[in-house]
Amino acid sequence: MHETSIALSILAAVEDAFKETPGAKRVTKIRLQVGMLSLVDPEALRFALQVVSRDTPAEGAEIEIEMVKPRFRCNRCGYEWEPRDEDIEKISQDPQLSTLVHINPDIVAQYLTCPRCGSNDVEIVRGKGVILHSVDIETEEESGGGQQ
Numbered sequence: 001m002h003e004t005s006i007a008l009s010i011l012a013a014v015e016d017a018f019k020e021t022p023g024a025k026r027v028t029k030i031r032l033q034v035g036m037l038s039l040v041d042p043e044a045l046r047f048a049l050q051v052v053s054r055d056t057p058a059e060g061a062e063i064e065i066e067m068v069k070p071r072f073r074c075n076r077c078g079y080e081w082e083p084r085d086e087d088i089e090k091i092s093q094d095p096q097l098s099t100l101v102h103i104n105p106d107i108v109a110q111y112l113t114c115p116r117c118g119s120n121d122v123e124i125v126r127g128k129g130v131i132l133h134s135v136d137i138e139t140e141e142e143s144g145g146g147q148q
């Protein structure tokens with residue numbers, strides 16, 4: 001399950017942020033941006049993250065997931081565009097292609113041509129992969145319970 005490996009790398013980044021925060025007590029909120037092109041199931045990812053964060057400072061943190069629409073750019077003429085929703089659906093419904101894209105979203109670029117100049121030299125500027133947007137960490141001071 002690909003979601004688990006993504007969850008583990010997110011958790012590692014969250015734990016890094018935790019270690020770098022003085023007086024950190026626990027992680028209260030994790031905000032993620034999931035590229036629609038990654039074909040990551042947000043609920044599967046949420047569940048995987050809850051599982052891997054058990055017995056870590058991130059256990060029980062609220063997980064906020066924002067879906068990010070992909071954007072492509074033509075390297076020949078510089079044109080930028082967003083795919084239609086049905087194009088993304090087409091990818092996700094093709095079992096072979098969706099598996100490839102799920103593992104490596106860059107593969108989509110090979111199937112694209114620029115709608116303006118017809119070039120195949122297309123790159124994905126946004127909407128692949130999963131990004132850790134921000135982490136909220138409760139610290140000793142904020143909790144107000146203890147002494148300084």
Ligand SMILES: [Zn+2]
Pocket residue numbers: 074075076077078079114115116117118119
């Ligand atoms: Zn072009």
